Structure formats: C-alpha cells, structure tokens
Amino acid sequence: MSILKSPLTRKLAAFVALSETDLDILSRFHRSKKTFLPGHEMITEGQAKQTAFILAEGWACSYKILADGGRQIVDVQIPGDFLGLRSVLFRTSDHSVEAVTRLEASVVLAADILDGFGQSPRLATAILWAASRDEAMVVEHLVNLGRRNAEERMGHFLLEIGARLKLVGLGDKLGYDCPLTQYHLADVLGLTAVHVNRVLRNLREDGLVTFQKGRVTFDDFERLKEFSGFDIDYLDHDGPLLH
Amino acid sequence: MSILKSPLTRKLAAFVALSETDLDILSRFHRSKKTFLPGHEMITEGQAKQTAFILAEGWACSYKILADGGRQIVDVQIPGDFLGLRSVLFRTSDHSVEAVTRLEASVVLAADILDGFGQSPRLATAILWAASRDEAMVVEHLVNLGRRNAEERMGHFLLEIGARLKLVGLGDKLGYDCPLTQYHLADVLGLTAVHVNRVLRNLREDGLVTFQKGRVTFDDFERLKEFSGFDIDYLDHDGPLLH
DNA sequence: CGAACTATTGACGTCGCTCAACTAGTGTGG
DNA sequence: CCACACTAGTTGAGCGACGTCAATAGTTCG
Numbered sequence: 001m002s003i004l005k006s007p008l009t010r011k012l013a014a015f016v017a018l019s020e021t022d023l024d025i026l027s028r029f030h031r032s033k034k035t036f037l038p039g040h041e042m043i044t045e046g047q048a049k050q051t052a053f054i055l056a057e058g059w060a061c062s063y064k065i066l067a068d069g070g071r072q073i074v075d076v077q078i079p080g081d082f083l084g085l086r087s088v089l090f091r092t093s094d095h096s097v098e099a100v101t102r103l104e105a106s107v108v109l110a111a112d113i114l115d116g117f118g119q120s121p122r123l124a125t126a127i128l129w130a131a132s133r134d135e136a137m138v139v140e141h142l143v144n145l146g147r148r149n150a151e152e153r154m155g156h157f158l159l160e161i162g163a164r165l166k167l168v169g170l171g172d173k174l175g176y177d178c179p180l181t182q183y184h185l186a187d188v189l190g191l192t193a194v195h196v197n198r199v200l201r202n203l204r205e206d207g208l209v210t211f212q213k214g215r216v217t218f219d220d221f222e223r224l225k226e227f228s229g230f231d232i233d234y235l236d237h238d239g240p241l242l243h
Numbered sequence: 244m245s246i247l248k249s250p251l252t253r254k255l256a257a258f259v260a261l262s263e264t265d266l267d268i269l270s271r272f273h274r275s276k277k278t279f280l281p282g283h284e285m286i287t288e289g290q291a292k293q294t295a296f297i298l299a300e301g302w303a304c305s306y307k308i309l310a311d312g313g314r315q316i317v318d319v320q321i322p323g324d325f326l327g328l329r330s331v332l333f334r335t336s337d338h339s340v341e342a343v344t345r346l347e348a349s350v351v352l353a354a355d356i357l358d359g360f361g362q363s364p365r366l367a368t369a370i371l372w373a374a375s376r377d378e379a380m381v382v383e384h385l386v387n388l389g390r391r392n393a394e395e396r397m398g399h400f401l402l403e404i405g406a407r408l409k410l411v412g413l414g415d416k417l418g419y420d421c422p423l424t425q426y427h428l429a430d431v432l433g434l435t436a437v438h439v440n441r442v443l444r445n446l447r448e449d450g451l452v453t454f455q456k457g458r459v460t461f462d463d464f465e466r467l468k469e470f471s472g473f474d475i476d477y478l479d480h481d482g483p484l485l486h
Numbered sequence: 487c488g489a490a491c492t493a494t495t496g497a498c499g500t501c502g503c504t505c506a507a508c509t510a511g512t513g514t515g516g
Numbered sequence: 517c518c519a520c521a522c523t524a525g526t527t528g529a530g531c532g533a534c535g536t537c538a539a540t541a542g543t544t545c546g
Contacts, residue, residue, distance in 0.1 A: 046476065064386050067472045072389040074382055086375060094379040094477055132329060136337045138381055139317055143307050145388040146315040146433030150534070181492065190389030195534055197494060229310045233289065234337055393502070424524065438502055440526060492543075499536075509526075516519085 007080030007168040008054050014167055016126040025116045025123055029054065030106035036099040043084045043097035050093050051107055053083040058103025059179055062095045063187065073188040075137060076100070076161065076180070080168040082108075085131060101179045136234045145190050148229065150199045153189045155228030158209055158216055163235055175217035250323030250411040251297050257410055259369040268359045268366055272297065273349035279342040286327045286340035293336050294350055296326040301346025302422055306430065307338045316431040318380060319343070319404065319423070323411040325351075328374060344422045379477045388433050391472065393442045396432045398471030401452055401459055406478055418460035 009026065012018060018026070033056065036042055043050055045064065060077040074095055077083055083105060087093030117124040137160070144153050161178065165171035182200070186193040204210045208224045210217040218224060252269065255261060261269070276299065279285055286293055288307065303320040317338055320326055326348060330336030360367040380403070387396050404421065408414040425443070429436040447453045451467045453460045461467060 064382070066386065066390055070390045072386040074385055086378070094382055135329070135378055135381075138378070138385060139307070139337055142317055142381060142385045142388060143309070143315040145385060147309055147313045182494095183492080192535055193493085194495090194536080198534090201494085426524080435503060436525085437504085437527090441502090444526085487546105489546085490544085492541100494541075495539085497537090499534105501532105501534085503532080504530085506529090507527085510524085512521100512523080514519100514521085516517105 006056065007078075007170075010168050011080040012126040012130065015129055016122060018122065018126065019120075022120050022123045022126075025119055029108050029112050029116065031109060031112070032107050034105055034107060036103050036105065038099055038101055040099045041096055042099060042105075043087065043093055043095075045093060045096045047093060050084050050087045052085050052087065052110065052113075053105035054108055055079050055081050055083055056104045056106055058105075059100040060097055060103060060105075061100055061184065061188075062097045064095045071187045072190065073184065075134070075141065076184075076188065078161070078164055078168065079170065082130065082134070085113075085127075085134075100184065133235065140234050141188075150189065150191055150195060151202055152228050153191075154185070154196070154199050154203060155209060155224050156230050157185070157188060158211065159225060159228060159230045160235070162216065162218070163232055167235075171216075173218060173221055175215060177214055178211065178216045179214060250299065250321075250413075253411050254323040255369040255373065258372055259365060261365065261369065262363075265363050265366045265369075268363055272351050272355050272359065274352060274355070275350050276347055277350060279346050279348065281342055281344055283342045284339055285342060285348075286330065286336055286338075288336060288339045290336060293327050293330045295328050295330065295353065295356075296348035297351055298322050298324050298326055299347045299349055301348075302343040303340055303346060303348075304343055304427065304431075305338045305340045314430045315433065316427065318377070318384065319427075319431065321404070321407055321411065322413065325373065325377070328356075328370075328377075343427065376478065383477050384431075393432065393434055393438060394445055395471050396434075397428070397439070397442050397446060398451060398467050399473050400428070400431060401454065402468060402471060402473045403478070405459065405461070406475055410478075416461065416464055418458060420457055421454065421459045422457060 009018070009023065012026075034053070036058075042053065042060065043062075055077050057079055060081075060083060061073045062075050062077065062083075063071050063073040065071050077097075083097050084093060113127070117127075140156075140160070144156055148156065158178075162171055162173075162176055165176045166173075170176060180188075182196045183193045185191075186196045189196070191199070200211050203224075204212075204219075207219050208227060210219055224230075252261070252266065255269075277296070279301075285296065285303065286305075298320050300322055303324075303326060304316045305318050305320065305326075306314050306316040308314050320340075326340050327336060356370070360370075383399075383403070387399055391399065401421075405414055405416075405419055408419045409416075413419060423431075425439045426436045428434075429439045432439070434442070443454050446467075447455075447462075450462050451470060452462055467473075
C-alpha cells in the first residue's frame, strides 16, 4: 500500500495539509510490520518498555481487567489508529491492548516520533491532534456509560465507529463491516452479552440500525443520530495549534 | 503562599525533583490570580480561545451536558490541578468547567507553558506527567461507571479524592473535608441524588466510610479499598520520560 | 463429527430510578 | 423578628431496565 493511501495518512490529511516532506517523515515511522492473531495481547497493563504501533489492517481494543474478572473496553482501534502512543511517550501503560481480528501493525519507536516532531511542527500538530481526539473519545464514552441507556449507548457507539471508519475510507453512511462480537459490545458498553442481543433486536425492529453477520447497516441514519444524541463534533474539531 | 508550598509544586515535586530554576519558571506561570464564585462557569464547552488555570484554592469540576439536560461530571479538580490545560494546548475544549466552591486560580498562558517546556525539559516532563495522570483518571472513571455497582463506585471515588488530596497536603488516611453535594456525587457516578443518599447510608452502616456535614471519614480504610477494588497505581506511577 | 464459540430467546430477580413527602438549615426581605 | 423561599438531605412505595440462569441453535474449525 502506498503511503499516500495508508489509513493513518488519510486520517491525518483530513485535518492537516501534509507536505511531501511530512509524508516522507511519516513513512519513516513504519520500521517493520508485524502480524498478530485474534485474541493476542499486544500491550500489557502495568508493564514498562512497551512498543507503540500504527494499526494498518484489522481491529484491536484497549481494556482494563477488574479484580472480579470483569472487563471494560476503553476504546476500539481501527486502521490508522495509534496503539499505545501514550504508553511510549509517557512510559506508562494504564491498560492492555488486544487484537480483535488478525491484524497488521507497524512498529513505531518513540525516538522516531520525537525526531519527527522536531523536523516538522506541522506533523507534530497532526499527531497531537490525533492524541487529543483519542482523549475526547474516551470522555465521550464516559458520558455514554454514565448518562445514556442501553439502546442509546449502542446507537452512539455504532455511529462513532462508522464516522471513524469513513475517515479512513472504510464504510459509508449506509454501513460498514464490523468484526466485533456481542461480547465485545457488552464489554464496551458496560452491559451483558445477553442484553446486547436484545438491544440490537430492539434497534433493528425500530428500523434504526441492523447489526447482523458482521455487518452494520444504518436503516435510518438521521433518526439514529437524533435518538442516540450523537454529535460528531468531538471527532472532527479543527486541528490543534494551527494559527 | 510561598511557591514552595503551593499545591501544584507539592504535587509535581512528589514525582519529579525540581531545581531552583524549575521552581522559578513554574512561579512565572502564575500571571494573575482570579476569584470565582460557586457555580460560576469558568470554561465553556465548544468555545475557542480559552484560558487555562492552576487551581490554588477551592474545588471545581469538569462536565458535559446532554441534550436532555442531564449532566455527567468527567472529573473533579482540587488545589494543584490544572483546569483546561488540554483546551489551551490543543485549542479545543471538549467540556465545561464550573467552580464548586468559591475558588482562587492562577491564569496561565499557553505561551508561558510552551516557553517553560523549552527552558526546562525536567519541568515539561513533570507537566506531561500531570496531564497523563489526568487521562489515567478519566480511564479509571470509565471503568468505574461501566463495571462497578453504586456502592463500589462511591467507595472508589471517595478513596481517589482522598489519595489526591493527601498528595497536596490536604486530608489524610482518616478523612478529609469535601464540599461536594450529593447532587455532585450523583453526576460524577452516573446515579441519581436520591440513590446516592441511600448508598452513603449503606456504606456508613457497613462501617466502611462516613460522609456527613461536608466531611469524609474513613471508618475502615483497608476494607473499603478491598471492597471498592481501589488500586492506587494509576495515580502514582513513575514520572514519564525520566531516563 | 465433535468442540468451542457466537447468537438467540424465555423466566425471573434485583439494582437503581421515579415520584412524592417530609425535615433541617440558611438567607432574604417586609 | 418572623414569614417565606430555597437548597440539601432523608426516607418510603412502586416500577422498569438490565442482570442472571438456563436452554437451544447455528457456525467455524480442527
């Protein structure tokens, strides 16, 4: 895949105009590519000396495990997303990351990123923007869990993933392919898998959205947005520090 | 108050050894002091050109308002905490901030922070550490909402605030003064105020913790920690980038 | 073809919400 | 100085959203 068409480039380019030089520096981030199998734990909570990755293909998720064995997924990562960016920059990883599907990811060295920052402020801007967007998403998930009911949460989550996929050229307003199981959805939304199943049925029967056989189809995009209180602003605010 | 004893200095000094020069730069952050009254909205969601503050005295909270009028508090700020740090660095504020008590805060200019970064990497380290800790707390709140019941959430939250207050020299293992109302607690924990009341009664009657008349008292600190699944690690990991 | 995973559905229990009433403290103005 | 309003806290009765337990299929993969 050409660097021009890589998911990360697409995503960053959507918000900051990148020069040839920027693209060049960006391409140097991709030291080596690694493949992981579904279920593999790529980053472990509390462990130092972590690697960071850029997800090229496939899905992953970040989560924390509780004492009672329960799991809360903090965020889901799709192609173009960083994995463990903060854990490398800040030398601390406060959660684990696991491959959802078979996936390909580029290994990224902290030094390369920091060097890149020095060489291109514009690129640094773009990457900080990505990091800040990730944080805004976590905040939005928090609101989701605290103040929305199961149906609204599900609708909101499916819309968010849809919007993010569209940014990197996967999926559109009609829908997208989604490898998450109902167990994943349960751990994202703070529900049980059984209830997730019922929620999906309700949304389908209400003509809002259908999630079946690994495919999410928006039956009524506008009404679903309205129903879920989904406001795309937190995903596509302007780039940071751009004067 | 001398810079040596300011809450922010205490907090940062607990994790990174700061030199005389660092303290000097730090003191220059405090351009002017402002006073806010309880309930005043200091930072507004979605608004550009925001100021950042360092909280010197009093409490604040960051929150998002939903379409139906509901509110979710994302985090509570105590003396020594930054307010709107991200919104200045990234030029975007994804939530609002409100004064809980009458409070005093120093105005901070983005330029001063960035200059400080250039002058002292050690100080930059300390501040990035603080920002990363804030993010770890938001993740922990997310887990709290998604996977713990009302009693556990309350216990966890009261313990977290206790640990943070101890860092800046307010409160100890026995307890602390807390100006939050049961309505605040409800908006933090994703509950209703009525249920918060019952939860506090349960915790009190179980001999775990008492919250009455603006005072939190740990009746059985160890058992409360065990009960709430509270793990202090996410609050006091090592400083970032310190080689 | 069996094992393991995922999806589906029903019966029933419970945690936390809603509605409502009441108390106590605090401040404000006639 | 009292009347009134307003806020914070407390408690009960009833209900609904979501969880638990259990049974059944369909799918995938070795």
